[in-house]
Amino acid sequence: MDLTVVAYVIYLLISVALTVWVARTLSRNGRVFLADVLHGNEKLxxxxxxxxxxxxxxxxxxxxxxxxxxxxxxxxxxxxxEALSVKLGVVLLVLGVMHLGNVYVLNKIRRRGLMEREQTPPVAPQGWTGPATGPWAAPAPKA
Incomplete structure (x- = not known):
C-alpha cells in the first residue's frame, strides 16, 4: 500500500477522533455555562x-x-x-482557535447579562422622597 494513503487514513482517523472528543467535551461542559449566559433557560x-x-x-x-x-x-x-505531524498540528491549532473563539463570544454575552442584572434594582422603586429641609430636619452634625 502507498504510504501517502496510509498517511491519509491515519490523519483522518486521528483528526475525526480529536474533533469528536473536543466537541463532546465542549458540549458537556459548555451546557452549564450556556445556562448561566441565558439566565437559567435550560431548553434554550x-x-x-x-x-x-x-x-x-x-x-x-x-x-x-x-x-x-x-x-x-x-x-x-x-x-x-512529518506529514502527519504538520497536518495534525494545524488541525489542533484550528480546534484550539475555534474553542477560544466560542469561549470569548460566550463570555462577552455572559458579561453583558451580568451588567444588565446589576443595573436592575432588586426591588421596584416605591416612590421618591426629597431631602429633608426646614425646622423638622435633623440638625447638622457638629464638627
Missing part, C-alpha cells in the same frame, strides 16, 4: 448548545477534509511522520 441552553456543536462539527470536519490533500508524496516512514 440545550438548543444553543446543540447548534454550536453542529456548527463546530461542520467547520472542523470541513477543514479536515479540505486539508487532507498532500502536495508531496510520502515515500518513507520519516516522511509519513
Amino acid at each position: 441552553a440545550d438548543a444553543v448548545n446543540h447548534l454550536l456543536v453542529v456548527g463546530f462539527y461542520l467547520v472542523n470536519l470541513g477543514f479536515v477534509t479540505l486539508y487532507l490533500r498532500n502536495s508531496d508524496g510520502v515515500v518513507d516512514a520519516r516522511g509519513l511522520f
Whole structure:
C-alpha cells in the first residue's frame, strides 16, 4: 500500500477522533455555562448548545477534509511522520482557535447579562422622597 494513503487514513482517523472528543467535551461542559449566559433557560441552553456543536462539527470536519490533500508524496516512514505531524498540528491549532473563539463570544454575552442584572434594582422603586429641609430636619452634625 502507498504510504501517502496510509498517511491519509491515519490523519483522518486521528483528526475525526480529536474533533469528536473536543466537541463532546465542549458540549458537556459548555451546557452549564450556556445556562448561566441565558439566565437559567435550560431548553434554550440545550438548543444553543446543540447548534454550536453542529456548527463546530461542520467547520472542523470541513477543514479536515479540505486539508487532507498532500502536495508531496510520502515515500518513507520519516516522511509519513512529518506529514502527519504538520497536518495534525494545524488541525489542533484550528480546534484550539475555534474553542477560544466560542469561549470569548460566550463570555462577552455572559458579561453583558451580568451588567444588565446589576443595573436592575432588586426591588421596584416605591416612590421618591426629597431631602429633608426646614425646622423638622435633623440638625447638622457638629464638627
